[in-house]
């Protein structure tokens with residue numbers, strides 16, 4: 001009552017679903033009928049059936065048994081020695097109907113022939129006019145399509161191999177299958193009768209080594225399974241037909257649902273022998289492995305076991321490598337953290353260092369200021385030839401006493417300088433006294449060094465050196481520039497731009513010494529990227 005009540009609650013939904021299912025099944029049955037009719041026409045000639053014959057039209061065509069007998073005789077010559085025909089009408093099925101007993105003889109002969117081929121059969125009554133049993137039409141179509149498959153298989157393999165197999169249909173489609181079906185009626189019990197095939201496997205199945213034969217076998221088995229699809233889940237059939245699912249897997253699934261272990265073992269033996277690449281389904285392999293093997297199958301089993309062993313070893317290696325990788329990764333992370341800490345410490349130290357340098361520079365420049373922003377040095381040139389020296393005394397404190405050699409007692413004079421360089425003083429010693437000021441230039445201070453004296457006193461010699469090219473005789477200008485470039489290269493954090501001008505002031509005339517035009521005296525002159533120096 002409750003069920004009935006529930007059904008009444010959703011009548012539309014249930015009837016719609018049922019209607020869709022029925023329509024789909026009817027459509028499928030029509031297609032299969034079309035396929036069967038087309039094949040029969042290709043074998044026995046035109047049947048004068050409409051393109052999509054109804055079940056009634058199809059049965060009417062087959063009812064005399066002439067078409068079926070002719071078809072089986074074509075694919076198995078002599079299967080039915082005598083086909084009863086209407087002499088007046090020839091072999092056409094739709095001219096004059098035969099008496100019932102005559103066409104019954106044809107149908108009976110056909111069914112016997114089919115049975116001898118161990119193909120799915122049906123009952124003669126399935127073709128009777130008043131038989132409306134559900135599935136009777138499908139059984140006839142199944143039988144014809146299996147006959148078609150058998151024919152295709154024969155053509156592709158020269159007739160070899162088929163006899164090893166029995167179709168599932170004799171077991172399932174007709175009343176003859178009933179003794180084989182278990183009381184539970186489960187799908188697993190509805191299996192192929194492979195016992196005969198198993199016995200013959202060692203002799204004839206060995207012929208199926210070649211890939212084409214194996215492919216055909218798969219096709220045939222698949223078609224058989226699908227032809228007997230009342231034994232298979234509708235979902236599997238749908239999956240097969242939609243073409244999206246991997247057919248090899250689907251085949252394996254179908255086989256698993258229709259065959260028992262022994263039968264699976266047989267199919268698998270064939271598959272393994274024909275498929276050296278081992279592409280067969282894993283499920284089948286597992287089932288195959290659990291069964292006792294015949295001689296010759298041990299190679300496959302050994303190969304499988306060796307590969308499994310290698311796989312296990314590879315897995316162990318992989319896990320070890322993975323663990324090692326994780327260790328390394330952890331170690332690298334630790335190293336990175338340590339490195340980051342050290343870099344941070346270094347940057348702190350560097351900033352402290354820069355601060356210290358800055359303070360140092362400031363102190364340095366303060367010291368220069370304290371020493372005096374203007375410093376006056378005196379350099380005494382060596383005496384040449386017969387000249388007489390006028391130097392009386394040179395003090396370390398920058399004092400200098402001179403006298404007139406012609407009047408030595410009355411003319412002594414003392415002068416005070418920051419420093420006095422004697423006649424033996426080298427260029428380097430003179431530069432050392434000015435170097436501290438020159439370095440202040442690099443910290444932004446303005447510095448001017450110039451030489452003053454009478455003609456021939458040694459101004460040019462001191463500032464520019466001589467043209468001998470000797471290193472110890474280069475002047476203060478060159479040494480100062482060397483020093484400036486050295487400091488700029490050491491202080492990488494500061495970019496310096498250095499320009500050079502060389503000017504002569506002589507007789508109140510200013511002249512650019514680096515200019516191509518020596519007469520140019522228009523001041524200010526263009527800067528040259530060398531150094532700046534002024535001589536007097």
Ligand SMILES: Nc1ncnc2c1ncn2[C@@H]1O[C@H](COP(=O)(O)OP(=O)(O)OP(=O)(O)O)[C@@H](O)[C@H]1O
Pocket residue numbers: 380381382423453454455456457458459460461462466536
């Ligand atoms: N300290 C020194 N040691 C050796 N030779 C010197 C020294 N000073 C100058 N001389 C030499 O004395 C000569 C005259 O020097 P210099 O040309 O430098 O004088 P000046 O002051 O530049 O003269 P002017 O004003 O006429 O240009 C040069 O031959 C020079 O080599």
